[in-house]
Amino acid sequence: MKLLELNNVSIDYQQGTQKIRAVDDVSMYLNQGEFLGIAGESGCGKTTLAMSIPKLLPAAASISSGSIDFAGERISDFSEAQLNQIRWKDIAVVFQGALNSLNPVQKIVDQIIEPIMIHEPGISEKTASNRAVELLEQVGIPGSRAEMYPFEFSGGMKQRVMIAMALACKPKLVIADEPITALDVMTQAQIMDLFRVLAKDFELSLIMISHDLSVLAELCDRVQVMYAGKVAEVGQSQTVFGSQVGAKHRYTQQLLKSYPNIHQERIFIEGIAGYPPDLAKVQAGCRFAPRCDLAIDKCFTQEPALIQIGNDHQVACHLVPGDSK
Amino acid sequence: MTIEAIESKSPKTMRLLWQDPLGRLGLILTGFVFAMAVVGPMVFPFDSGQVGKDASSILQAPSSGLLLGTDELGRDVFRQFLMGSRISLVVGLMATLISTVIGASVGILGGYFRGKTDSILMSITDFFLVVPQMPLMIAMGAIFGQNLSIIILIIGLLSWPRTARIIRSQTLSLRERAFIVRAKSLGSTNLRIIRIHVIPHVLPMLISNTILVVAGAILAEATLAFIGLGDPNWISWGSMLHFAFSTGAVGRGAWWYFMPPGVGILLVVLAFTLLGHSFDRIKNPHGGTSS
Amino acid sequence: MKTLPSKVLRLVISIFAVCTFNFFLFHLIPGDPIRLIARAQKLSPEAVAKMRKDFGLDGTLVEQYFVYLKNLLHGDLGFSFSLKENVSSVVFRALSNTFLLLTVSTLIVVLAGIAIGVYSGSRYGTKKDSSIVLTSLILWSLPTFWVGMLLVFTFGVWFGILQISGITTPNAIYGSYLEYVADIANHLVLPTLTLAIVDIAFFITVTRTSLVEVLNEDFMLTARGKGLGRRAIIWRHGVRNALLPVLTASALYISALVAGAIQVEVVYSWPGMGLLMYNSVLSRDYPVLEACFLISSVVVLTANFLSDLLYRFLDPRVEAGQ
Numbered sequence: 001m002k003l004l005e006l007n008n009v010s011i012d013y014q015q016g017t018q019k020i021r022a023v024d025d026v027s028m029y030l031n032q033g034e035f036l037g038i039a040g041e042s043g044c045g046k047t048t049l050a051m052s053i054p055k056l057l058p059a060a061a062s063i064s065s066g067s068i069d070f071a072g073e074r075i076s077d078f079s080e081a082q083l084n085q086i087r088w089k090d091i092a093v094v095f096q097g098a099l100n101s102l103n104p105v106q107k108i109v110d111q112i113i114e115p116i117m118i119h120e121p122g123i124s125e126k127t128a129s130n131r132a133v134e135l136l137e138q139v140g141i142p143g144s145r146a147e148m149y150p151f152e153f154s155g156g157m158k159q160r161v162m163i164a165m166a167l168a169c170k171p172k173l174v175i176a177d178e179p180i181t182a183l184d185v186m187t188q189a190q191i192m193d194l195f196r197v198l199a200k201d202f203e204l205s206l207i208m209i210s211h212d213l214s215v216l217a218e219l220c221d222r223v224q225v226m227y228a229g230k231v232a233e234v235g236q237s238q239t240v241f242g243s244q245v246g247a248k249h250r251y252t253q254q255l256l257k258s259y260p261n262i263h264q265e266r267i268f269i270e271g272i273a274g275y276p277p278d279l280a281k282v283q284a285g286c287r288f289a290p291r292c293d294l295a296i297d298k299c300f301t302q303e304p305a306l307i308q309i310g311n312d313h314q315v316a317c318h319l320v321p322g323d324s325k
Numbered sequence: 326m327t328i329e330a331i332e333s334k335s336p337k338t339m340r341l342l343w344q345d346p347l348g349r350l351g352l353i354l355t356g357f358v359f360a361m362a363v364v365g366p367m368v369f370p371f372d373s374g375q376v377g378k379d380a381s382s383i384l385q386a387p388s389s390g391l392l393l394g395t396d397e398l399g400r401d402v403f404r405q406f407l408m409g410s411r412i413s414l415v416v417g418l419m420a421t422l423i424s425t426v427i428g429a430s431v432g433i434l435g436g437y438f439r440g441k442t443d444s445i446l447m448s449i450t451d452f453f454l455v456v457p458q459m460p461l462m463i464a465m466g467a468i469f470g471q472n473l474s475i476i477i478l479i480i481g482l483l484s485w486p487r488t489a490r491i492i493r494s495q496t497l498s499l500r501e502r503a504f505i506v507r508a509k510s511l512g513s514t515n516l517r518i519i520r521i522h523v524i525p526h527v528l529p530m531l532i533s534n535t536i537l538v539v540a541g542a543i544l545a546e547a548t549l550a551f552i553g554l555g556d557p558n559w560i561s562w563g564s565m566l567h568f569a570f571s572t573g574a575v576g577r578g579a580w581w582y583f584m585p586p587g588v589g590i591l592l593v594v595l596a597f598t599l600l601g602h603s604f605d606r607i608k609n610p611h612g613g614t615s616s
Numbered sequence: 617m618k619t620l621p622s623k624v625l626r627l628v629i630s631i632f633a634v635c636t637f638n639f640f641l642f643h644l645i646p647g648d649p650i651r652l653i654a655r656a657q658k659l660s661p662e663a664v665a666k667m668r669k670d671f672g673l674d675g676t677l678v679e680q681y682f683v684y685l686k687n688l689l690h691g692d693l694g695f696s697f698s699l700k701e702n703v704s705s706v707v708f709r710a711l712s713n714t715f716l717l718l719t720v721s722t723l724i725v726v727l728a729g730i731a732i733g734v735y736s737g738s739r740y741g742t743k744k745d746s747s748i749v750l751t752s753l754i755l756w757s758l759p760t761f762w763v764g765m766l767l768v769f770t771f772g773v774w775f776g777i778l779q780i781s782g783i784t785t786p787n788a789i790y791g792s793y794l795e796y797v798a799d800i801a802n803h804l805v806l807p808t809l810t811l812a813i814v815d816i817a818f819f820i821t822v823t824r825t826s827l828v829e830v831l832n833e834d835f836m837l838t839a840r841g842k843g844l845g846r847r848a849i850i851w852r853h854g855v856r857n858a859l860l861p862v863l864t865a866s867a868l869y870i871s872a873l874v875a876g877a878i879q880v881e882v883v884y885s886w887p888g889m890g891l892l893m894y895n896s897v898l899s900r901d902y903p904v905l906e907a908c909f910l911i912s913s914v915v916v917l918t919a920n921f922l923s924d925l926l927y928r929f930l931d932p933r934v935e936a937g938q
Contacts, residue, residue: 105933459871467905
């Protein structure tokens with residue numbers, strides 16, 4: 001069952017007198033209980049796209065077209081008051097860089113209780129506080145530390161706190177924006193295990209944003225690769241990362257080649273030459289064409305549409321033949 | 326040094342200042358005040374001996390000949406006003422010069438050499454920062470006399486601590502940077518490093534701070550003069566207000582006497598404040614001088 | 617250097633330093649002060665000799681210094697010849713009047729200033745914000761004593777409705793304590809207003825700047841994400857964090873507050889420390905002037921110390937020596 005559906009969503013940023021389209025006509029969906037990973041370089045629009053769901057965009061950004069449906073309701077039409085009702089309660093966010101995402105002068109337990117008290121008005125503070133401590137223990141933080149302040153926690157622990165806090169109101173959807181990027185590898189592994197356990201316990205649906213494909217490959221059922229504000233490729237993780245079908249978009253292929261594989265023989269790592277395009281000066285045709293080594297003339301004039309090429313596998317590339325209609 | 330600083334401002338900075346609405350207002354006001362101070366007393370000289378002929382000429386309202394009326398001695402207020410602009414400005418600028426030289430030196434030396442030098446310098450600086458300025462100025466004014474030079478010295482000597490603190494933290498942040506260490510390892514003397522690396526780096530903040538100090542110095546002079554500690558031989562806007570107040574001009578409703586000097590002080594202080602804040606915003610986009 | 621006992625020690629050392637500085641400053645008076653006073657007050661030779669002995673001015677400078685310190689510890693600040701009573705009683709009476717004035721005006725300035733600063737900062741970039749910023753700059757550029765003169769003229773002379781002089785109406789007879797309080801309150805209005813007009817700019821500016829910085833922090837987005845209402849976001853998360861730098865900045869404010877108070881007391885003849893200083897300058901009554909400077913310095917030092925304590929109490933990061 002589709003929990004979340006975005007149709008032809010475009011998001012624009014107002015920079016002075018210029019309007020920059022950070023997300024261009026993107027459609028995507030998320031099934032209940034599913035883990036979706038959104039990957040791409042910095043500036044490809046993945047954070048903007050995800051943050052548009054609970055409408056946590058900066059003032060300069062706005063959804064200029066398209067619709068967002070969540071649990072059967074068109075939340076893109078919601079007023080601020082209506083959005084405040086579903087924020088955290090139905091859709092919670094684990095923010096990027098937990099270093100500064102916690103209020104430095106508020107105790108941890110109070111920060112977790114805060115959304116509970118707002119979204120469950122009848123509840124007593126004692127009950128809420130018990131739940132908070134339980135959540136902390138579930139993410140591996142001893143309850144005795146609940147009365148402490150953020151500065152008394154390490155980076156990894158703060159990230160766990162953010163996760164516990166996100167689950168405070170038992171949301172249907174959790175959006176995690178680069179949740180483990182700032183952590184060391186050992187802690188990364190621990191947090192990933194944590195996500196797996198919690199997903200089962202809380203029956204979560206998760207959107208995880210990362211530029212690290214290996215993380216998404218391990219954790220997510222489906223993955224969506226974005227480039228310059230558009231979807232390049234989307235499909236089941238096994239399909240895209242597996243060896244049977246594999247990635248079909250040149251960008252995804254190049255991205256995967258950028259990661260050394262410990263099992264294969266040593267190869268020379270090629271990055272992807274060039275830089276992501278300036279979204280203020282978007283050129284005609286496929287956005288990846290200037291950096292693509294397989295580009296043909298058509299790629300520079302006509303923008304490729306996202307077409308189905310297999311069971312739950314879509315690619316936007318002229319070189320990939322579509323599913324026979 | 327303020328004059329040199331103004332001259333050394335690149336045309337680009339001037340243009341940026343002009344583009345900022347507050348900066349533009351500051352430039353216009355400053356220009357106007359300087360023009361008034363330089364040209365005014367030349368065109369309309371003031372003779373303090375030219376008192377009114379009889380009782381009827383005292384505290385007269387403005388008329389065609391007397392743009393701002395007369396004071397309690399029947400003297401032309403307009404000419405006093407122009408003279409006052411000059412003194413207020415001169416005292417402000419000179420006191421700031423002293424304050425900046427001392428403050429910058431203390432700040433750079435403390436921030437660059439650190440250790441014992443810094444501890445001693447900062448103890449002195451902090452002492453003067455915590456002691457309330459005005460009572461100290463009043464005490465010193467009362468003790469050392471009411472001479473214009475002494476007043477300039479007093480104001481200068483009590484304004485440098487704030488500058489010292491700001492320049493010191495700037496110097497400290499610079500010292501951490503690699504190129505200082507590199508320069509030293511190449512055998513540069515401390516003096517050379519300070520001259521070539523430190524001073525250019527702290528200059529933008531020093532300039533914006535200096536401009537703001539001028540504003541404070543002018544206010545300080547006005548306050549001291551109002552309290553009666555001004556130099557009786559010179560007319561400043563503060564001393565005009567002192568006489569206006571103590572001879573009851575306020576009670577008599579002689580607005581032409583007590584309003585213009587106050588407006589003058591307001592405009593000059595505002596001019597430098599706007600200029601200083603605008604300059605600060607242009608040159609130091611990441612954090613600036615404290616207000 | 618961050619523990620409480622070390623801070624108390626620093627306070628004591630600072631006070632000691634101020635006393636010493638005070639002593640040496642007032643002994644730089646050119647000319648023999650006794651002779652100046654004697655001439656001004658027309659004293660007899662016996663009185664002069666006694667004064668010399670009382671002031672301890674009959675010994676070396678170092679001896680005088682220790683006599684001075686000893687007297688201070690006993691609360692003896694000398695004798696005022698222009699007012700003909702002990703300096704201590706004069707000063708402390710004046711001090712309580714100044715406290716009254718400053719307490720009332722500071723309350724208004726802090727509360728209103730912070731409120732306006734929050735209002736302005738939460739509307740950063742809007743026209744309302746810009747006009748408040750400009751107004752603050754103008755207010756801060758005003759000479760406090762001139763504002764006083766304008767208000768005296770407008771309300772005292774022109775409209776003739778408010779009190780412009782002193783703390784109570786001379787020769788007034790009060791039917792009850794309430795009438796006495798009302799009379800003082802009546803006299804308090806203009807001086808407080810004068811101080812507030814200029815000083816409020818400081819708190820508006822500092823609060824606004826601090827809030828704007830805090831609003832850009834990541835945890836503000838977290839607050840938004842939780843579905844909190846705008847007011848809760850700004851006050852519980854924004855202002856709560858923004859007030860800490862404001863408290864730090866208020867240490868600078870105290871110095872400006874003292875300067876403002878002196879000017880206001882002179883303009884309104886408010887019988888506080890400021891007026892006392894002013895009069896003692898006119899009459900060259902150095903013992904009083906010296907005591908005023910000393911006491912005001914000690915009060916400011918103590919106020920700074922207390923605000924520092926308050927900060928440590930409010931910011932959980934400081935306690936742990938962060």
